[in-house]
Amino acid sequence: MGTRTVRDATRELLRNLGLTTVFGNPGTTEIAFLTEWPDDFTYVLGLQESAVVAMADGYAQATRRPVLVNLHSAGGVGHSLGHVFTAYRNRAPLIVLAGQQTRSLMPDEPFLGAVEAANFPKPYVKWSIEPARAADVPAAIAHAYHVATQAPQGPVFVSVPVDDWDAEATMPLPTGHRVSGFAPDPDALADLAAALDGAQRPALVVGASVDGDGAVPDVVALAEKLGAGVWAAPMSSRCSFPEDHALFLGFLQPERRAVAEALREHDLVVVLGAPAFTYHVYRGEPEIPLPPLYLVSDDDQVLARAGNGIGIRSTPKLAIRALVEKVVPGARQVPARPDAPGKPVEATPISPDFAYSVVADLLPDNAIVVEETPSHRNCLHDHLPITATDTGFLTVASGTLGYGLPAAVGAALGRPDRKVVAVLGDGSSMYCVQALWTAAREHAPVTFVVLDNAQYAAVRILGESAGGTKVPGTDLGGIDFARLAESMGCPARTVEQAADLRPALAAALQENGPSLLHVRVDPNPQPLY
Structure with missing residues (x-):
């Protein structure tokens, strides 16, 4: 029986983690990883690295599963960075695996070599590494998987020198499972439930993480139990509330005064799975203050920017389900939604x-x-x-x-x-x-x-x-x-x-x-x- 290589161990690990679909654009520093490609693996070829990362992002979001992305050394990673940034903002769990030149050549800054490879994609990856030893490659990939899939999810990066793949695998194969979400502090949740019960005109503002966590039916149940109107967060990248629902009030615009104006009729606002708020243009400060605000997020950085709002750290589904259990049903007056625009005219040029x-x-x-x-x-x-x-x-x-x-x-x-x-x-x-x-x-x-x-x-x-x-x-x-x-x-x-x-x-x-x-x-x- 031949020597068990790092490549062999990594493929076994990838099978165990369900990472057998790989999106990539290969180069010479990836050949040792790709050689004798297993029949039970799928390699989805893209013709440019930025497109490769965006394809993997769409795949990961649609399936709610992490995915492996295979890129080429410094040049390929450089091409990809625009959509690595997007994957970071989209919270897409991508494990980006990039080739690197042979270890023995790195002191001479070789052709195709990535100088400080692990620093290259920062700050728009959650974690980044080039393992110190070839034997550490499987453990690094397992670590990357865990970081990518823990809330808030996001891309991670592993750089592997080309000669590592043929080295002997001397370390035990890591095991892995996805870490589940986390629930809110019970006292903080009780305070929020009490605030909702006491509000006459509460509003929910839903962001992409609600759908990302598969919690849209739960937020519908919460809105219906409360009789609360629902707004889509500014610039939300997913739909987290059915837009034909009677409680859906519309879309907040990414501008401070517009947000304040839209929310002025509410006496309490609860933001779920979104920042409070994302802005794109600045047209001055609002003349009216925002209503009292709670912010439920799994992202400590989003909570740190909550301003005068009260932050509660939790993954969306667990917090929303707990609120559904705690709040008292209410028959509240929901602000009127603007009339839907009429059917557009069939005319050329096409509008x-x-x-x-x-x-x-x-x-x-x-x-x-x-x-x-x-x-x-x-x-x-x-x-x-x-x-x-x-x-x-x-x-x-x-x-x-x-x-x-x-x-x-x-x-x-x-x-x-x-x-x-x-x-x-x-x-x-x-x-x-x-x-x-x-x-x-x-x-x-x-x-x-x-x-x-x-x-x-x-x-x-x-x-x-x-x-x-x-x-x-x-x-x-x-x-x-x-x-x-x-x-x-x-x-x-x-x-x-x-x-x-x-x-x-x-x-x-x-x-x-x-x-x-x-x-x-x-x-x-x-x-x-």
Whole structure:
């Protein structure tokens, strides 16, 4: 019997941890890890490292499971960092495993070597290491798994020199299991329950971590028992309350005065699984104070920024379920939700509102919507209500463009039982358009709808609202997304007339694998917030 190598031990560990699906883009420093690839492992190839990380992020979020990402030394890790930042903001449990040059060459700063590899992705990984000895590699990966999957979840990084994989495995194989969530302090929870019972007009503000913890049905039960209105947190990257529910009040905007105005009718606000609050623009301090506020989060840094709010540390589901048991049922007057906008007009040029309304009409039951249309977010809110209570919606928490297209591929690979519909801007799509090749190669069940307004409209809108004039670098146009998709094996069609949109989307949704619809929309931008 031959020597048991670090590679052998690591593969056994990965099987034990359920990490046999690997997203990657390999280089020479990864060959020793990849050689004689096991038949029970799946390697999902992406054509650029940033797309690879975003695909893995979508996969991890849709499945609520950690995933291994395989990158190439300094150059590959460097390409990936924009979406490592996104994975950190998305709280995606990615174990990023990167190659490194041979240990004996490192004193001479070799070609392809990563100087201070473990520091390279910081601060946007929860933990990072290059093991001191080859024999420590499996233990380092097991440690990374535990850190990545403990709340708050997030990416971790392990750099492995190429010669480590063939070294003898001399250490015992680590065992591993995911650490469960943690409950709130009983006294703090009792205080919150009493505050809710005494409130006449309480509001719940729900963020991405509620859906991330699978707690949407629980927060629905809490809202209904209280008779409390529910707001979506500013810039939330997931849907954590069904948007067709009678208690859903709408979306808080990422601006201080707008948040204060929206919440002014409430006498108590409880923020669940979100910061209080995420802002994007500054237009001065609000003239009215926020109501008394409680903040329930599993993230000590979020709690540290609670300001005058009262923080309670807990993973969302355990806190929400405990509150459902403790609070007294109430028949409260919920503030009126603004009237829903009317049905958009079918006219050419196609308006983003109309495009979203058609998607809403044709969206399959239990579909996952992945969105990255920064200049049309209000159109999404107005015309495409998300109703699924299990990962019904994913978008980018960091604001780093290029997430939506590859994340949709990853989500489709993770949940092949559900149709994935990705609604994307033209500018956003071009950052990681290579992921269309992976979608075609893997026959992923995803429909891409690219809304092409021929510009970086969000930059233009926010720039003009801040007083900018003649800002360069915002005009696009002339990109043929249908031909791009077809060149990578993905069926596609361009739509310019409003009357053609519905039948074209219906046909695209019937495809068993991926398809793309290139929709030319009105280039006149609308206000964001």
